Amino acid sequence: MxxxxxxxxxxxxxxxxxxxxxxxxxxxxxxxxxxxxxxxxxxxxxxxxxxxxxxxxxxxxxxxxxxxxxxxxxxxxxxxxxxxxxxxxxxxxxxxxxxxxxxxxxxxxxxxxxxxxxxxxxxxxxxxxxxxxxxxxxxPETCEVPVDRLSQRTDLDARDRSADSIAEHVKQPRAVAEACQSEALAPFxxxxxxxxxxxxxxxxxxxxxxxxxxxxxxxxxxxxxxxxxxxxxxxxxxxxxxxxxxxxQAAFEDWPRINQRLFEDSFLPWMTRQFPDEVGSTVEEAAANWERGREFFATMGTSPNSYDMMFTGMGSQLRWILGAAVFVQAVGGADGEDPATALADSELAPALDELSRSRFGVQLAELTPDVVARALADDPEDYQQVPATRYAVACGDQVTRSESWYRRLSDRQGPQYPLNGWAYGLSEPCSFWSDEPRxxxxxxxxxxxxxxxxxxxxxxxxxxxxxxxxxxxxxxxxxxxxxxxxxxxxxxxxxxxxxxxxxxxxxxxxxxxxxxxxxxxxxxxxxxxxxxxxxxxxxxxxxxxxxxxxxxxxxxxxxxxxxxxxxxxxx
Structure with a gap:
């Protein structure tokens, strides 16, 4: 046929x-x-x-x-x-x-x-x-995902490999897959x-x-x-x-590797050139300070997963500038300092100010770690509607792999690519997609x-x-x-x-x-x-x-x- x-x-x-x-x-x-x-x-x-x-x-x-x-x-x-x-x-x-x-x-x-x-x-x-x-x-067509099917936790960290953590992580992709597959238009x-x-x-x-x-x-x-x-x-x-x-789907499955490569080989060295006094003058110092910033934001109500996601998918100049702002704010917060002056003195200040107003709702001079933490905090309501086309195509074009396959992928990629490797295999709705391609x-x-x-x-x-x-x-x-x-x-x-x-x-x-x-x-x-x-x-x-x-x-x-x-x- x-x-x-x-x-x-x-x-x-x-x-x-x-x-x-x-x-x-x-x-x-x-x-x-x-x-x-x-x-x-x-x-x-x-x-x-x-x-x-x-x-x-x-x-x-x-x-x-x-x-x-x-x-x-x-x-x-x-x-x-x-x-x-x-x-x-x-x-x-x-x-x-x-x-x-x-x-x-x-x-x-x-x-x-x-x-x-x-x-x-x-x-x-x-x-x-x-x-x-x-x-x-x-x-657009959307999938209505019942909020009660999603994790209500706002502190998820995919590095936590406990059974409870993994169970909480897979709630979202399972709910998204089930909601999108139930849409009458999804097969088309x-x-x-x-x-x-x-x-x-x-x-x-x-x-x-x-x-x-x-x-x-x-x-x-x-x-x-x-x-x-x-x-x-x-x-x-x-x-x-x-x-x-x-x-x-191989393009999505490669995200942990290619994002780790960019983060370590290009973004961190760039940060040491742009903000050496704030994040460190060597890649090793910057990496350690990034981890300190991750821990600080976790104490402020921003989940480690959300923090990590700010440094993945950085495929545009605006995303690089956003990543720089979040990174500097995170380290400043960990040190108990106000990093606004350092950002204002940067050659990136005009772009940072515009980004601060659009993304965080305040001018650059008023941007603080508290403001950034509140903006990045998880809100389960954000997941109530998802674009049907995104998942119907990504998961419906070809035969998908199983939840157990993706969980093993997470176990393999996590130690090698910790920025996104632990999280990706636990967050892929295609792992719960059961419909065969037509x-x-x-x-x-x-x-x-x-x-x-x-x-x-x-x-x-x-x-x-x-x-x-x-x-x-x-x-x-x-x-x-x-x-x-x-x-x-x-x-x-x-x-x-x-x-x-x-x-x-x-x-x-x-x-x-x-x-x-x-x-x-x-x-x-x-x-x-x-x-x-x-x-x-x-x-x-x-x-x-x-x-x-x-x-x-x-x-x-x-x-x-x-x-x-x-x-x-x-x-």
């Missing part, structure tokens, strides 16, 4: 491409036939665009709830956006920020502002994938279904092929779209990627490989470099741009890296895909040079490391933070 469905879709897709022209809607057959005669009605978008972003227009697309049985007549609506090309039309390019569960209709406006050369040639298309609602409009919130939505959107846009940029989970979605519809896939940029030839997701076929460019940061703490490299090695013909020493999640367009932006733009605009290459990373916040870190990238960068020309523009920084945050795990 599953193979015949995929075969019918592939046959339909092949029939669409006739000397580069799209077959009229009346000639469409197969699962798309009943939906291909829609007219896109472009109207003002319901969301408020970011400052400096280009204006977008939005439309709603009707899709079947189940592409495997569209004849049932049960439908959903998917919101899409468009920022039209300003010059000669090269095609449509759909952009996805990942998640899974992230809305993407506001992203084209930011991308158009950040990359005017790309905007000149392409209609930039955004999408709020099925189940994510409409950005600024109707609400999958990559397979969303890829079919994309194929319908391609047809409604009148394009023979659909070009694509996907970040994080968006690399998985893009690769699977190209695998299901190889004749429809245009140029594909997969940025900060999963192992799209392997298991999606469709198979094929691997990337050989004929698509020369249209795919992978971009990956060496120290990315959210999708590890090794995951992307594994996918490229398993897909001969795909090329990869590595970004040496970069700890950021999302490289193209929003990291201010001219080497990366140049290579991607040459591919998308000039039709010249680079071979395997290495770009230098950009300096960390508050620094003007890149400090090399040993890692898996072995080849030299194509140009020397550069000094920072200016602070990352606010628009770029905010989008980079959004991409990082929407692809972070939820505690």
């Amino acid at each position: 599953r193979r015949s469905t995929v075969g019918a879709v592939l046959a339909f897709t092949s029939a669409l491409v006739l000397t580069g022209a799209v077959v009229p809607a009346g000639a469409v057959t197969g699962p798309f036939a009943g939906y291909a005669d829609q007219q896109l009605t472009w109207e003002p978008c319901p969301f408020t665009p970011a400052e400096d972003a280009k204006p977008a227009e939005c439309a709603l697309v009707t899709v079947p709830r189940d592409w495997a049985a569209p004849e049932t007549g049960r439908n959903l609506q998917v919101s899409i956006s468009r920022v039209a090309a300003t010059g000669e039309h090269l095609g449509s390019l759909l952009v996805n920020p990942g998640g899974p569960s992230a809305q993407g209709t506001s992203l084209p406006g930011s991308l158009a502002a950040a990359q005017p050369t790309l905007h000149e040639g392409y209609d930039l298309i955004g999408m709020d994938p099925r189940g994510t609602g409409q950005e600024g409009g109707f609400a 919130l999958t990559t397979w279904q969303t890829a079919h939505d994309m194929e319908l959107i391609r047809h409604l846009l009148g394009e023979s092929t659909l070009n694509y940029i996907g970040y994080s989970y968006g690399t998985w979605l893009g690769a699977k779209y190209a695998s299901l519809f190889p004749d429809s896939a245009g140029k594909m940029v997969l940025d900060s990627g999963t192992d799209f030839q392997g298991r999606l 469709q198979e997701l094929p691997e990337l076929p050989e004929e698509v490989a020369d249209r795919v460019l992978v971009v990956q940061g060496e120290l990315d703490p959210q999708t590890g470099y090794e995951q992307a490299r594994s996918a490229v090695r398993a897909a001969p013909g795909v090329s990869m741009v590595s970004v040496d020493d970069s700890p950021f999640h999302g490289q193209y367009a929003f990291d201010g890296n001219p080497c990366v932006d140049g290579m991607v733009n040459v591919f998308l605009v000039n039709n010249s895909r680079p071979g395997n290459a290495t770009c230098p990373g950009t300096p960390l916040p508050g620094e003007t040079e890149v400090h090399p870190v040993p890692g898996p990238v072995r080849t030299a960068a194509v140009q020397p490391m550069r000094a920072a020309e200016a602070e990352l523009p606010e628009l770029l920084a905010s989008v980079q933070a959004m991409i990082s945050d929407v692809n972070a795990p939820r505690r």
Whole structure:
């Protein structure tokens, strides 16, 4: 049944491409036939665009709830956006920020502002994938998790391996899995279904092929779209990627290792350069003071788990600055001191002040360890609603592993990667997911490989470099741009890296895909040079490391933070 469905879709897709022209809607057959005669009605978008972003227009697309049985007549609506090309039309390019569960209709406006050369040639298309609602409009699908099913403790520490501690930890993932599996729409919130939505959107846009940029989970979605519809896939940029030839869940399971690497090899050394008087001038001193801060916040009502989570998923410059503020406050609290002066005297002070106001509700001069502790304190009510798409996709795309497997993973990873290793295996809802996948997701076929460019940061703490490299090695013909020493999640367009932006733009605009290459990373916040870190990238960068020309523009920084945050795990 599953193979015949995929075969019918592939046959339909092949029939669409006739000397580069799209077959009229009346000639469409197969699962798309009943939906291909829609007219896109472009109207003002319901969301408020970011400052400096280009204006977008939005439309709603009707899709079947189940592409495997569209004849049932049960439908959903998917919101899409468009920022039209300003010059000669090269095609449509759909952009996805990942998640899974992230809305993407506001992203084209930011991308158009950040990359005017790309905007000149392409209609930039955004999408709020099925189940994510409409950005600024109707609400996303959520799973209602009964609060009484969750742990009421606010002092959880995954390093505590007692039976009681483990039992309390697994309450949340079990409750989330059971709540999300009980949602009637959950079986239809999958990559397979969303890829079919994309194929319908391609047809409604009148394009023979659909070009694509996907970040994080968006690399998985893009690769699977190209695998299901190889004749429809245009140029594909997969940025900060999963192992799209392997298991999606492997990207999450690698979090403890890659976050420990970033924390020890890049973040702690950076802290010793930025705040030596507060956290120590050596990595060893900083690590010891971080532990003291962890103990201090525990006495203030912030669970050790919450403290640890502040230093994982640090894939954006804003997350680094937030981590610095929490770290300095923690050590100051442990020492009985007010660290506000040290933060105010830092070169990061303007960014720290803005972050303090938005994250903690006070100006930097009023930020104290007490304020930070209260903001980080656990509140079980926070877990009452969770995004259905996040777990339906992450756990429903492929067969999951058992609770006992994940508990053994926690036992193995904890001693090696204590920052997140103890906690991750006890917090994964997929370990309680019992539903079997309804469709198979094929691997990337050989004929698509020369249209795919992978971009990956060496120290990315959210999708590890090794995951992307594994996918490229398993897909001969795909090329990869590595970004040496970069700890950021999302490289193209929003990291201010001219080497990366140049290579991607040459591919998308000039039709010249680079071979395997290495770009230098950009300096960390508050620094003007890149400090090399040993890692898996072995080849030299194509140009020397550069000094920072200016602070990352606010628009770029905010989008980079959004991409990082929407692809972070939820505690």
